Amino acid sequence: MTSTLLTGISELWTLDPALEEPGERGAAPGQVLHDAALVVEEGRVAWTGPAATAPAADRREDLGGRAVLPGWVDSHTHLVFDGDRAAEFEARMAGESYAAGGIAVTTAATRAASDERLLALVRSRLAEAAAGGTTTLETKTGYGLTVAEEGRAARLLDALARAGEIDEVTFLGAHLVPEEHAGRAEEYVDLVVGDMLQAVAPHVRWIDVFCEAGAFDPEQSARVLAAGAAAGLGLRVHGHQLGRSGGVELAVRHRAASVDHLNHLDAGDVDALAATASLPTAPGDAPGRLAVDAGPTVATVLPACDLSTRAPLAPARALLDAGAQLAIASNCNPGTSYTSAVAFCVATAVLQMRLTLAEAIRAATRGGALALRRDDVGHLGVGARADLHVLDAPAAIHLAYRPGMPLTHQVRRAGSRLA
Numbered sequence: 450m451t452s453t454l455l456t457g458i459s460e461l462w463t464l465d466p467a468l469e470e471p472g473e474r475g476a477a478p479g480q481v482l483h484d485a486a487l488v489v490e491e492g493r494v495a496w497t498g499p500a501a502t503a504p505a506a507d508r509r510e511d512l513g514g515r516a517v518l519p520g521w522v523d524s525h526t527h528l529v530f531d532g533d534r535a536a537e538f539e540a541r542m543a544g545e546s547y548a549a550g551g552i553a554v555t556t557a558a559t560r561a562a563s564d565e566r567l568l569a570l571v572r573s574r575l576a577e578a579a580a581g582g583t584t585t586l587e588t589k590t591g592y593g594l595t596v597a598e599e600g601r602a603a604r605l606l607d608a609l610a611r612a613g614e615i616d617e618v619t620f621l622g623a624h625l626v627p628e629e630h631a632g633r634a635e636e637y638v639d640l641v642v643g644d645m646l647q648a649v650a651p652h653v654r655w656i657d658v659f660c661e662a663g664a665f666d667p668e669q670s671a672r673v674l675a676a677g678a679a680a681g682l683g684l685r686v687h688g689h690q691l692g693r694s695g696g697v698e699l700a701v702r703h704r705a706a707s708v709d710h711l712n713h714l715d716a717g718d719v720d721a722l723a724a725t726a727s728l729p730t731a732p733g734d735a736p737g738r739l740a741v742d743a744g745p746t747v748a749t750v751l752p753a754c755d756l757s758t759r760a761p762l763a764p765a766r767a768l769l770d771a772g773a774q775l776a777i778a779s780n781c782n783p784g785t786s787y788t789s790a791v792a793f794c795v796a797t798a799v800l801q802m803r804l805t806l807a808e809a810i811r812a813a814t815r816g817g818a819l820a821l822r823r824d825d826v827g828h829l830g831v832g833a834r835a836d837l838h839v840l841d842a843p844a845a846i847h848l849a850y851r852p853g854m855p856l857t858h859q860v861r862r863a864g865s866r867l868a
């Protein structure tokens with residue numbers, strides 16, 4: 450067993466769950482150490498504390514006075530696609546508004562791509578995410594929309610998950626009613642909850658639905674979630690992106706792990722999410738995994754998507770003030786948010802959504818982990834996976850103080866260098 454001692458850490462954000470008070474939404478006392486050191490053993494955090502009291506180890510590396518965070522946990526991406534939608538984006542910047550119909554353009558391009566090409570595209574996007582400090586990533590199907598194509602996407606992602614290249618896979622057959630079923634949404638929902646779910650279920654841990662005018666209404670969305678739950682999958686919802694879609698009520702009622710977007714909320718929606726915040730989690734079926742059907746419904750905000758669609762920013766401040774559990778994710782996809790830069794999302798959350806730095810960092814690490822029902826990532830407490838984001842800065846506040854600068858110095862997943 451080889452151990453590595455990392456020294457020269459000016460600021461170490463352990464976000465150690467053992468030190469957390471209930472209701473904490475930033476960093477609790479003791480969760481950020483100064484002049485610190487960390488020991489990695491067998492891919493896990495074995496020790497953290499003041500550099501002056503660091504134990505001996507087989508190897509030693511000096512990080513040169515840099516800040517170290519847990520790697521980002523990006524709990525919402527759509528990486529299986531071909532083609533881009535730059536022209537749609539440009540038209541939006543000239544005044545057009547976002548409509549879900551663009552999903553059909555990406556679906557056509559994705560269906561036409563070979564397995565090898567899709568795999569290469571996903572891998573190049575994973576490399577981009579890792580280069581920005583992401584060490585845990587969820588990604589979705591949803592640009593296939595037939596039994597064969599959703600099954601193909603789920604199998605490709607499952608293979609990457611088994612190889613340890615991604616962490617969590619979600620089935621999003623209920624992304625949009627495809628052209629072949631135009632005007633017959635119920636018939637398409639029958640397919641999603643029937644043959645399609647059966648084809649993908651062995652390959653995914655989660656099911657998601659786009660509950661929105663122009664996609665699926667709350668009743669159709671409820672059918673999708675109920676079928677997913679019956680198949681043993683955890684539940685996620687895209688909702689309140691374009692209007693008050695009913696997605697929050699639906700997610701809370703079905704005990705979804707997360708409801709994402711949240712650009713249009715009223716006070717009742719905020720309170721409904723906050724009311725779930727202290728629901729207890731439960732152990733899951735594998736180390737590091739919690740049960741998918743217990744715990745809070747995390748409010749996941751997607752700041753890059755809000756900017757790229759010129760939507761009202763999701764009310765992250767109000768959600769935190771009400772006590773909700775918050776996650777920040779990239780929503781990397783070709784339509785509404787073609788970026789996996791979580792550091793950019795964190796800077797936006799601080800600069801524009803009025804979060805403190807600690808609230809934003811927590812939401813993009815521990816918050817994402819809770820939304821994925823994981824307790825082995827998103828923090829650097831002893832026993833956590835040694836996922837480290839070493840900043841080229843002496844303090845993490847530089848993420849918002851120097852927005853857009855290349856502040857990722859080094860990234861390790863389970864102790865090994867990714868970037």
Ligand SMILES: N=CN[C@@H](CCC(=O)O)C(=O)O
Nearest residue numbers: 551552659687780782784785
């Ligand atoms: N809103 C639904 N799905 C994606 C966008 C998909 C697309 O436009 O291609 C999202 O999360 O923003």
Ligand SMILES: [Zn+2]
Nearest residue numbers: 525527687780
């Ligand atoms: Zn999405």
